Amino acid sequence: MYAREFLVVVFGILTCVKSDCNVVSKSQWGGLEPVSVSYLPRPVDLVIIQHTVSSFCKTDAKCKTQAQNLQSYFMDQLHYSDMGSSFLVGGNGKIYEGAGWLHEGAHTYGYNKRSIGISFMGNFNNDTPTEAMLQAVKDLLKCGVDNGHLTADYHLVGHKQLIATESPGSKLYAKIRSWPHYLEDASILKK
Incomplete structure (x- = not known):
């Protein structure tokens, strides 16, 4: 009796964590589950904004296809265990689950090992x-703080502040500045 109630509670918690913050889950966009995972320590104190340098999508159907294509590239071409980004942002103003809040x-x-990577689908050069994309990410970040995924004083940087790239365009x-x-001076962040 107690074991059954425990499983119901655990399932409810995992479902809530997996689908919180109005994120389109992998199952909803047709994504594959990861081959393996490493867990992030939470709450995380760093958010990295990137772009995918792929096609810009505006509709639900095209954004789902774009998310599938990006995951296929990471898993089939680069041989990663999952999509690289924690979340993807579509031109339709929706957030798509990648590695998510819990997985590295x-x-x-x-x-x-210490950050969430949010990739806007498109080439933002x-x-x-x-505005829908920008607001969706602001809402995601607020929800991340409210739900204990991000620290209240997290830092946000552009991808190019950390490595040699033009990302996020x-x-x-x-916009993110x-x-x-x-965080203007990303040199204070240690690898």
């Missing part, structure tokens, strides 16, 4: 992030 991603060498980078948790 493979997005920024030297920082994966050319594309302009929509000039148009997206210009005005966000409250943006």
